[in-house]
Amino acid sequence: MVALLALSPALSAPAREGWHPSFADAQAASARSGKGIFLCFTGKEWSAVCRQFEQHFLADPGFTEMLKKDFEPVQLDVSAFRDMTGKEEDPMPEEARLKLEFEVTTFPVVFLIGRDGRPYAVTGFRPGGIDSYAKHLEKLRESHAQQEALLARARQSSGPRRAELIAQALPDIGAFRMAQFYGDLMREVVKLDPENTTGFARDFEIKLGDHEYVKAMREMDRDLRWSDMLALTDAYIEKYKLTGSELQAALMNRFDILRRQQNFPEMVLTLDEVYRINPYNPHGRQAQQFLAKMAQQIEEQSLLESLQNQE
CATH class of the missing domain: 3.40.30.10 (Glutaredoxin)
Known part of the structure; x- marks a missing residue:
């Protein structure tokens, strides 16, 4: 059984008849x-x-x-x-x-x-x-x-067949929730099928890693530990050898952290990498929009500085 945290029912509205208050x-x-x-x-x-x-x-x-x-x-x-x-x-x-x-x-x-x-x-x-x-x-x-x-x-059952049956039994409730509540079974699939013969083990390994990454990032974000968040993101990309849209998503996380740090040069490099991976999917289009906006800001800043110098 998944052990949820012991929680306080504070701020709950009075429950209607037949419904539980918490x-x-x-x-x-x-x-x-x-x-x-x-x-x-x-x-x-x-x-x-x-x-x-x-x-x-x-x-x-x-x-x-x-x-x-x-x-x-x-x-x-x-x-x-x-x-x-x-x-x-x-x-x-x-x-x-x-x-x-x-x-x-x-x-x-x-x-x-x-x-x-x-x-x-x-x-x-x-x-x-x-x-x-x-x-x-x-x-x-x-x-x-x-x-x-x-x-x-x-x-x-045992071995890859057991892994396949477990994977087929897991409900479609979203990747984060699956890892949150069925992480033990997902890890069992990964362990039972190290060669990924069923096609599930690699996918589950990434989902589990993403779940741990998100939880750790949330904790660091609470304390504004941006350098640690960058290091964790880079390590996450390297560990799981991310490619395609998965890599783009991680890089957009990286861009968001750099934006908070106001690290303009690294922001541009990161967005450019996202765009070059695939300029046509949602991540690529978002990167293009950010790059265009930043270019406009640079142009406006240059114009302002030029006018100030003329004065």
Whole structure:
């Protein structure tokens, strides 16, 4: 089971009837009942879709009754933590900490969490009424049952075949979340298949490395340790021999750090490298835009200095 941090329910709004007041409370109830957890993040103060979800589903007693058959429901409204990045001082409220833990970037978002404490599906607001939503949840639960069956088969296998079954069983919940909650299984795949015969091991190795890189970068960013962030980024690129869009993404991280340091020459060199890798994908186009903007700034600065010299 994934051990989530013990969290304070501070700042949580009073829970509606049938809903738990905090994630910790839902976890405890899940352990007693054997049901999964329906974890919903909303931002009602600034998201119109969240307000629709609230009005048409979350606040409806019929929806709650439907959920309670299979889940322990909990809603966390993160309206006050829209721009939370991890730089804030500890201790953070439950809503803010879990927003980072589950890598929540869009709203509303729902995580279905199994009895083992791991999220196995990501969903959200869906028009169509309670019956339609219930069928949607049932399909997700059926997919989870199939994933559990694959894991059971994997336990009876060995070597690359075991690695392949484990990989096929892992849910599609995003790379960061997969590493966050299924890192132990991903590392097992890497260990079982050192030659990458299944095609999963190399991909998982990079995802795990990226997860550790992001977590370390967040910690350094809190303390404004920019030189350490640059060193870590360069080491990350070298360790995993990044190429293509993966290398571009890491280099754009490097550019962002250099921009904070106002290291103009290195900024230009880094953007130029991103552009030369692939000028046509999103990273390449973004680098081109930054280069054009910086060139314009240089031109404007030169013109200003020229006018000042004439005076």
